[in-house]
Amino acid sequence: MAEENRRLTGTLFLEGISLTVRLGALPFERTEPRSVKMDLKWIGELFSGGIPVVDYSQVCASLRNKLMPEYKYIEELASDVIVILENDWPGRWTVAVHKDHPPTEPPMARATVIIGE
Numbered sequence: 736m737a738e739e740n741r742r743l744t745g746t747l748f749l750e751g752i753s754l755t756v757r758l759g760a761l762p763f764e765r766t767e768p769r770s771v772k773m774d775l776k777w778i779g780e781l782f783s784g785g786i787p788v789v790d791y792s793q794v795c796a797s798l799r800n801k802l803m804p805e806y807k808y809i810e811e812l813a814s815d816v817i818v819i820l821e822n823d824w825p826g827r828w829t830v831a832v833h834k835d836h837p838p839t840e841p842p843m844a845r846a847t848v849i850i851g852e
Contacts (some may be wrong), residue, residue, distance in 0.1 A: 742780055747789055749775040754798060757805040758812065761838060765805055772833045773816065776851075779826025789824050797823055809834045809848045817851050827851070 752773050757765040760838040765818040777789055801819050820828045829851040838844045 744779060745781045745784060747777045747781075749777070749791060749794060751800070752795060754802065755803070756802065756812065758807075758834060759838075760807050764838065767809075768804075771809075771812065772835075773813075774831040774833075775816075775820065776829040777820075777826050779824075788826065794820070804842065809846060810850075813848050813850045837840065 738757065754772045754773065755768045756771055757768050758771055759765050775794070780788060782788065797819055798816060800801045801817055804811070804813075809832045812846065813830045817828055820830070829849065831847055831849045832847070834846045837843055
């Protein structure tokens with residue numbers, strides 16, 4: 736494998752990851768769990784010993800197992816996500832967490848926070 740003989744760096748996008756958490760600043764928002772979407776971007780050395788450094792399945796399982804079940808703010812959730820990722824996989828991470836239809840007037844389709852850029 737050619738990758739074993741040289742150091743390849745690149746960018747990996749993991750888009751539309753869906754996690755179920757209770758999320759919202761208002762109590763009524765946290766009565767039921769909701770699906771929260773996130774997009775992840777990773778920049779780093781792609782292979783270690785001929786094997787990809789980031790395993791998508793392990794990323795998803797790690798987030799599912801290590802995140803708290805409830806958050807008031809998407810900023811808190813994004814912060815926890817980036818800490819988990821940076822601790823488990825070397826490289827530079829960017830995390831975007833999306834909250835669909837937050838309770839605003841006028842209505843809003845989505846709020847998004849991006850950290851790590």
